[in-house]
Amino acid sequence: MLVVTTTRPLDLLDVDALHSEEELAIRAVVRRVVDDHVRPNVADWYERGQVPVRDLAKEFASVGLLGMHLTGYGCAGAGAVAYGLACLELEAGDSGVRSLVSVQGSLAMFAIWKYGSDDHKDRWLPGMAAGDLIGCFGLTEPDHGSDPGSMKTRARRDGDDWVLDGTKMWITNAPLADVAVIWARTEAGVNGFVVPMGTPGVTAREVKHKLSLRASCTGEIVLDGVRLPADALLPDAKGLKAPLSCLTEARYGIVWGALGAARDSLHTALDYAGAREQFGRPIAGFQLTQAKFADAAVELQKGYLLALHLGRRADAGVLKPEQVSVGKLNNVREALAIARQCRTILGANGISAEYPVMRHAANLETVLTYEGTSEIHQLVIGQKLTGLAAFG
Amino acid sequence: MKIVVLVKQVPDSGADRNLRSDDNTVDRASASNVINEMDEYAIEEALRLQEAHGGEVVILTVGPDRATESIRKALSMGPDSAVHVVDDALHGSCAVATSKVLAAAIAQQGADLVICGAESTDGRVQVLPHMIAERLGIAALTGARKLTVDGTSLTIERQTDEGYEVVTASTPALVSVWDTINDPRYPSFKGIMAAKKKPLQTLSLGDLGIAAGEVGFDGATSTVVEHSKRPPRQAGNKIDAGDDGGSKLVEYLASEKFV
Numbered sequence A: 001m002l003v004v005t006t007t008r009p010l011d012l013l014d015v016d017a018l019h020s021e022e023e024l025a026i027r028a029v030v031r032r033v034v035d036d037h038v039r040p041n042v043a044d045w046y047e048r049g050q051v052p053v054r055d056l057a058k059e060f061a062s063v064g065l066l067g068m069h070l071t072g073y074g075c076a077g078a079g080a081v082a083y084g085l086a087c088l089e090l091e092a093g094d095s096g097v098r099s100l101v102s103v104q105g106s107l108a109m110f111a112i113w114k115y116g117s118d119d120h121k122d123r124w125l126p127g128m129a130a131g132d133l134i135g136c137f138g139l140t141e142p143d144h145g146s147d148p149g150s151m152k153t154r155a156r157r158d159g160d161d162w163v164l165d166g167t168k169m170w171i172t173n174a175p176l177a178d179v180a181v182i183w184a185r186t187e188a189g190v191n192g193f194v195v196p197m198g199t200p201g202v203t204a205r206e207v208k209h210k211l212s213l214r215a216s217c218t219g220e221i222v223l224d225g226v227r228l229p230a231d232a233l234l235p236d237a238k239g240l241k242a243p244l245s246c247l248t249e250a251r252y253g254i255v256w257g258a259l260g261a262a263r264d265s266l267h268t269a270l271d272y273a274g275a276r277e278q279f280g281r282p283i284a285g286f287q288l289t290q291a292k293f294a295d296a297a298v299e300l301q302k303g304y305l306l307a308l309h310l311g312r313r314a315d316a317g318v319l320k321p322e323q324v325s326v327g328k329l330n331n332v333r334e335a336l337a338i339a340r341q342c343r344t345i346l347g348a349n350g351i352s353a354e355y356p357v358m359r360h361a362a363n364l365e366t367v368l369t370y371e372g373t374s375e376i377h378q379l380v381i382g383q384k385l386t387g388l389a390a391f392g
Numbered sequence B: 001m002k003i004v005v006l007v008k009q010v011p012d013s014g015a016d017r018n019l020r021s022d023d024n025t026v027d028r029a030s031a032s033n034v035i036n037e038m039d040e041y042a043i044e045e046a047l048r049l050q051e052a053h054g055g056e057v058v059i060l061t062v063g064p065d066r067a068t069e070s071i072r073k074a075l076s077m078g079p080d081s082a083v084h085v086v087d088d089a090l091h092g093s094c095a096v097a098t099s100k101v102l103a104a105a106i107a108q109q110g111a112d113l114v115i116c117g118a119e120s121t122d123g124r125v126q127v128l129p130h131m132i133a134e135r136l137g138i139a140a141l142t143g144a145r146k147l148t149v150d151g152t153s154l155t156i157e158r159q160t161d162e163g164y165e166v167v168t169a170s171t172p173a174l175v176s177v178w179d180t181i182n183d184p185r186y187p188s189f190k191g192i193m194a195a196k197k198k199p200l201q202t203l204s205l206g207d208l209g210i211a212a213g214e215v216g217f218d219g220a221t222s223t224v225v226e227h228s229k230r231p232p233r234q235a236g237n238k239i240d241a242g243d244d245g246g247s248k249l250v251e252y253l254a255s256e257k258f259v
C-alpha cells in the first residue's frame, strides 16, 4: 500500500510556532464552533440565500466572538491576533458568516464603543456582545460607495431633536437589525447616529438576487423624516475619519478572514486531487497541478505572515490605516486567485455546491469590493508613496 | 459543595495512536494529546451543578508534565482550580496503582462529590471509578446518563444496554458519566484568558504519602509483555436478500447491539 505523508499548506512554514498558547486555544474554539454550526449547514443557507443570523449570533456570543477585541460591557477583551485567527476560521466556513461577526463587532459595536456616550454603551453593548441585539452600519448609499464623503443622507436639527432623511444601501444585516449606526451629513460635517431600527420613518428592505455572499443578509435602509432625540448623536465621532476608523477595524479582520476562504479552498482541492484519478493516477501527481498548489501555498503563507505582522502591530498599538490597506489589497486579491485556481482543480465538481470552493470564490468577489475596493486601497497606498491624492 | 473532576490527557482517538516499542506503554510523547472525551462531559456536569448549587470545582489530573496543556483547557471551560500529580515514578502504572494515587489526592482535597468519565479512550478499562470509590469508601454511581442533586442526596440514571436503572446515594460519592448526560460547552474566550491565572497545584507522590515502589512498573499488578498492530480488516459478512435475509440482518444487528 502506498503511504503518503502530506503537509497542510500552512504547516509548511510552521506558522503555528509564531502564536501564543492562548491564541491557538481561541482558534481551536472557533474552529469547533464553525465545524459544529456552520459547515454542516452553510451550503444550504447559501443556496436558499437565507441564514439564521440570530441563532448564529447567540452561538457565537456564547464563546465571546461578538466584539471579542473590545473591552468591558461583556466583551472578551482578546488581542488583535486572536481576533484575526477567529476571522480566519469563520471565513474558512463562509465569508458571509465572518461578515456577520465583522459587522457586529468591528463596525456597529466598535463605533458605539469608541464614539458613543456612556448611555449608548450601557444601552447597547452588553446585548450586542451577548448576541441578543443585532447591529448594522450604514455608510454606503445607492449613489455614494467609494466616495462616502459626498453622501446625501442629511441630519438636521429641529429644536433639540435630530431629523434624518436619506437612503443607505448594501447594509449587512439591515433587514433584521435592532440598531443601526447611521452616518449622515450635518452642518458640522459627517456625524454618526445610533438609530433603533424600530424608530418611526425607518424601513429596511432585503437586497435579493445576490450571486455572492448569499449566506449573509444584506439590505437597504430608507430614512424618511426619522426623528431622534438629541442624545442619538455619537458625541465623539467628528468627521469622516470616524466611520473610516471603524472600517480600518473591520478591514483588519478581513486581512485574516480572506486567508480562511483561501485555506479551505486549498485543502478541498488537495484532498480532491489526491483522490481523483485521470490517466491512471491521482491528478495531484501531475506537475501542472503541483505548480498550482505550490503557488497557492506560497501566496497563502505570505499573506499569513503579512496578516500576523499587522496583528502584532495592532496589539502593540502602532498599526496604521495604510498598513491595513496593504493587507486587504494583497490578501483578498490573492485569496480570490487561490479560490479560482482551486476551482479548476475540481473540474466539473468545482462548480457544484457539494464543494465549498466556488462558494468561496464567489464570496471573495464581495470581499474584494466591500470595505474599500482594491482600487481604493491602491490609491491609499499610492498616496502614501507619492504624496499625491488620486481619488477625485 | 466541593466537586473534584478527574481529567485525563489521552492521545487523540481521531489520530494515529501507538504503543511504545521499548516498554509497551501508550506513546504520549509523539501523539497529539487531548482531554479524554468523556471527561469533558464530567466537567460540564460539575459546572452545571456549581451554577445551580454554588460551591467549587477542582480539576484533578495524574499525568506527565505536558498534561498541563489539557489542564489549562479544562480550566478554560470554567472550573476554579486544578491539582496535577506528576512524578517520573508514575510511568508504567496500572489501573490499580493509578486509583491509589487519585484516591489519595481526592482524600487530600476533601471532595463532597467526584465526577469522572465512564472510561478513557486510551485504556478503556472502565474500572477506575469503582476502584477509587472503593478505596475512599464512598458510593459509586457509575455510568450515569443523568444526575440530579438535592442537598446531599444524589440520583442517577445508570445507562444499560436495555434502558436505565435509577440509583441513589448520598454525598460523599463518586459519579461516572457517559456522553449522553449533557452537551459540553465550548471554552469561552474569557475562560481561555482566565485559565492562565487560575491556581494549579503540582503534587509529587511524596506529597501524597505514596512510595515510588507502590506505583509505576514496580507496583504494577499487570504488565503489557508484548503488542502487535491489529491485523487489517477482513472482508465483511454478506447476507443475501433471500427469504430469511431480513431476519438474518436483524439477528446480526442485535448481536452487535446496534438494535
Ligand SMILES: Cc1cc2nc3c(=O)[nH]c(=O)nc-3n(C[C@H](O)[C@H](O)[C@H](O)COP(=O)(O)OP(=O)(O)OC[C@H]3O[C@@H](n4cnc5c(N)ncnc54)[C@H](O)[C@@H]3O)c2cc1C
Binding pocket: A103, A137, A138, A139, A140, A142, A143, A144, A145, A146, A147, A169, A170, A171, A172, A173, A213, A218, A366, A369, A370, A371, A372, A373, A374, A375, A376, A379, A390, A391, A392
Ligand atoms: C454584500 C455586501 C455587503 C456590504 N455591507 C456593507 C455594510 O454593512 N455597510 C456599508 O456601509 N456598506 C456595505 N457594503 C458596501 C460596500 O462597502 C461598497 O459596495 C463599496 O464601498 C464600493 O462602493 P460601490 O459599490 O458604490 O462602488 P463604486 O464606488 O461605484 O465603485 C465602482 C468601481 O469604481 C472604482 N472606483 C471608484 N472610485 C475610483 C477612483 N477614484 N479611482 C479608481 N477606481 C475607482 C471602484 O474601485 C470600483 O471598481 C456592502 C457591499 C456588499 C456587496
